[in-house]
Every structure is written in structure tokens, then in C-alpha cells.
Amino acid sequence: MTVSGALLGIAALLVLTLALGLTLRGLQRRTRREAPADAVGPELVGADALGERATILQFSTDFCTRCAAVHDELGDLANAHDGVRHLDVDLTHRPDLARRFQVLQTPTTLILDQDGVITTRFGGIPGRAVVEFELERVLGSADA
Amino acid sequence: MPERGPGPAADRPSRRGRCIDDRSLRLQSGVTAALALAAVWFAATGLGTARAPRSAGWSAVQPLTGAWFVPGAAPEWQLATASVAARALDPAFLLMAAIAALALWNACSPATNPLHVLFARWLAPRLSPARAVHGRGSIRFAACLALGIGVLGMLLQLAGVPWALLIAAALVFAAALLKAAFGICLGCELSLLLTRAGLRGGADGVRSRR
Numbered sequence: 001m002t003v004s005g006a007l008l009g010i011a012a013l014l015v016l017t018l019a020l021g022l023t024l025r026g027l028q029r030r031t032r033r034e035a036p037a038d039a040v041g042p043e044l045v046g047a048d049a050l051g052e053r054a055t056i057l058q059f060s061t062d063f064c065t066r067c068a069a070v071h072d073e074l075g076d077l078a079n080a081h082d083g084v085r086h087l088d089v090d091l092t093h094r095p096d097l098a099r100r101f102q103v104l105q106t107p108t109t110l111i112l113d114q115d116g117v118i119t120t121r122f123g124g125i126p127g128r129a130v131v132e133f134e135l136e137r138v139l140g141s142a143d144a
Numbered sequence: 145m146p147e148r149g150p151g152p153a154a155d156r157p158s159r160r161g162r163c164i165d166d167r168s169l170r171l172q173s174g175v176t177a178a179l180a181l182a183a184v185w186f187a188a189t190g191l192g193t194a195r196a197p198r199s200a201g202w203s204a205v206q207p208l209t210g211a212w213f214v215p216g217a218a219p220e221w222q223l224a225t226a227s228v229a230a231r232a233l234d235p236a237f238l239l240m241a242a243i244a245a246l247a248l249w250n251a252c253s254p255a256t257n258p259l260h261v262l263f264a265r266w267l268a269p270r271l272s273p274a275r276a277v278h279g280r281g282s283i284r285f286a287a288c289l290a291l292g293i294g295v296l297g298m299l300l301q302l303a304g305v306p307w308a309l310l311i312a313a314a315l316v317f318a319a320a321l322l323k324a325a326f327g328i329c330l331g332c333e334l335s336l337l338l339t340r341a342g343l344r345g346g347a348d349g350v351r352s353r354r
Contacts, residue, residue: 006188013184017318021326028328061339063282063332065166069275091339098340106336 028105030123031130039116051085054138055112058088064106066125073128113138163277164254168263173323175259179243180317187236187310194222221306231302236309243316244294251287286331290316
């Protein structure tokens with residue numbers, strides 16, 4: 001291959017990789033409000049009970065690099081609010097839940113209201129302020 | 145309100161000591177990406193993709209197909225006629241061997257990897273505590289992927305297959321750059337898909353705060 005051909009090929013490789021990276025990163029950080037659907041029971045995720053007013057349901061895997069930090073952050077948030085419980089499910093052992101909730105990345109975090117209905121879904125690493133805002137929205141509607 | 149959940153209690157704080165800081169692996173991925181890019185360059189401009197200079201005055205026949213090979217019309221791959229030693233001494237091959245060695249080291253003992261030791265000794269004390277960590281399992285998974293691709297490329301090069309090493313180096317480069325520049329761990333994403341397909345995993349587990 002000529003030098004100019006090699007340079008062109010390397011430039012194309014670089015552009016493709018960067019485009020893939022930007023696309024994947026764009027897909028990873030998503031906050032989405034869910035349409036009300038079936039309620040999630042505590043037994044489905046292997047817990048004895050959900051939070052009285054709301055539940056932060058986190059999905060992790062053993063290969064996930066940021067799940068531990070997100071686990072601590074969400075735990076602090078749950079501590080700061082009465083009646084809110086934080087559950088962290090390791091999907092490595094529960095592939096059925098990964099399929100049921102269509103988890104394509106970890107961490108994925110759901111906020112459930114008092115009845116266990118999913119209200120919000122966070123893909124990737126959720127910002128603390130966004131989670132707090134959504135949590136308080138759910139708590140506010142629970143009190144109303 | 146903090147409540148203790150059923151099942152195994154949170155085991156992360158105890159596990160964290162044996163984990164590797166994400167930034168160390170991003171640094172290592174950056175080094176791997178640089179080596180892989182150099183390998184792509186040498187493969188693209190060197191033996192891996194070069195065709196023999198055209199020489200007139202001879203031709204060859206492929207007995208099985210009866211096809212005639214005329215040098216002027218379609219020059220043959222240099223790699224096909226090079227000796228095994230020449231294939232192995234190709235700079236692209238040597239760079240790939242270095243990448244494979246680092247990957248093998250991470251697959252066996254990530255804590256003693258020279259690049260990680262460098263990070264732990266010189267950089268980590270100057271940085272904030274780790275926010276993201278890799279467990280042994282994810283490091284081994286990623287290292288084995290890189291090792292598999294690298295070794296396959298090297299074996300094909302030794303067998304005289306043109307372009308194989310270049311493609312392997314390009315794949316390693318793309319994965320390493322994604323990790324270094326974006327923090328995207330392709331192996332981790334892949335492992336979740338494998339879990340969903342039921343190819344990984346085991347007994348049930350749920351963790352609750354404290």
C-alpha cells in the first residue's frame with residue numbers, strides 16, 4: 001500500500017472509531033419517563049418489600065465499572081428521603097430480569113412509585129440532581 | 145430509609161481493594177491504542193499488504209485450477225513468499241506481540257502489569273480516589289478478547305495471509321481507543337448481552353444499601 005493510501009485508511013479508521021464512540025456515548029446517557037405499565041412486585045427482584053413511598057431499583061453486573069459508585073450515590077439519596085428504598089440487583093445472576101426490563105447497559109436505574117409502577121428510567125450513570133428531581137416528583141404525587 | 149435486603153449483603157467495599165482503578169485501564173488502553181495504531185501503519189505500508197515488485201520473464205501455473213499466474217498482470221503478495229522469520233520480524237508483528245504480551249499479563253495478574261504499577265506508584269497518589277473500578281473478571285474478559293484477536297492476527301501472518309494482521313490491529317485499536325477516549329468498555333457491554341442470552345451467570349442475588 002502506498003503511504004498516502006495508508007494515511008487515508010488510518011484517517012478513516014480514526015473517524016469511524018470516534019463516530020462509534022460518540023454514538024455509543026449518546027445512547028448510554030438517557031433519562032426517560034415511562035408510560036404507566038404493570039407494577040413491579042418485590043418478589044420479582046428478590047426483595048421482601050419495596051419502599052413505602054418510592055423505590056430506586058438499580059441494575060448492575062459484576063463487570064460493571066461504575067455500578068459501585070452509583071450504588072453508593074443512590075443509597076445516599078434513598079437515605080435522605082423517608083420511605084424510599086434502594087435495591088441493587090446483580091443481573092449476572094438474573095438474566096431473566098435483564099430481558100424483562102430490556103437492560104442493554106449497566107447501570108440502568110428505575111424509579112418505582114409506591115405501587116411499584118415504573119415512572120422513570122435512567123440509562124448509564126445518572127446525574128444526582130436528575131435522580132433527585134425525578135424522585136421528588138414521584139414522592140410529591142404520592143403525597144398529593 | 146436504609147434497609148437491609150435479602151440475599152447476600154453488599155460485598156463491594158470488601159471487593160474494592162482487589163479492583164483496578166478505571167483510570168489505570170484507560171491509560172493502558174491509550175498505550176495499547178498507540179501500539180495498535182503503529183502496527184496498523186507498519187502493516188499497511190510494510191510486508192503485511194505489500195505486493196512483490198513486478199518482474200517480467202516468468203509465469204506459474206496453479207495445477208489444481210489450471211490458472212496461469214502472470215506477474216505483470218497481478219503481482220503476488222510479498223508476505224506469501226517471505227520466510228517465516230521475515231513474517232515474524234515484521235515491525236507490525238512485533239508490535240502486535242507487545243500488545244498480546246500486555247493483554248496476557250492483564251489476563252493473569254492485572255495488579256503486577258508494569259503500566260498499572262506505573263499508574264499506581266506515580267499517578268494515583270496525585271489523583272482523587274477512584275470513582276470507577278474494574279473487577280478481575282471484566283479485566284480478564286477484555287484482555288482475553290484482545291489476546292484472542294491479536295494472536296489470531298499473528299498466526300495468520302505467520303501462515304502468510306496478507307491483511308490479517310492489519311485487520312486485527314485495527315480492531316484492537318478501535319476497542320482500545322473507545323476505552324481510552326470515551327471510557328466505553330466493549331467487553332463489559334458484550335458480557336451483558338452474553339448474560340441476557342443466558343451464556344453467563346449463576347444463582348440469584350440482590351443487594352440493598354447496608
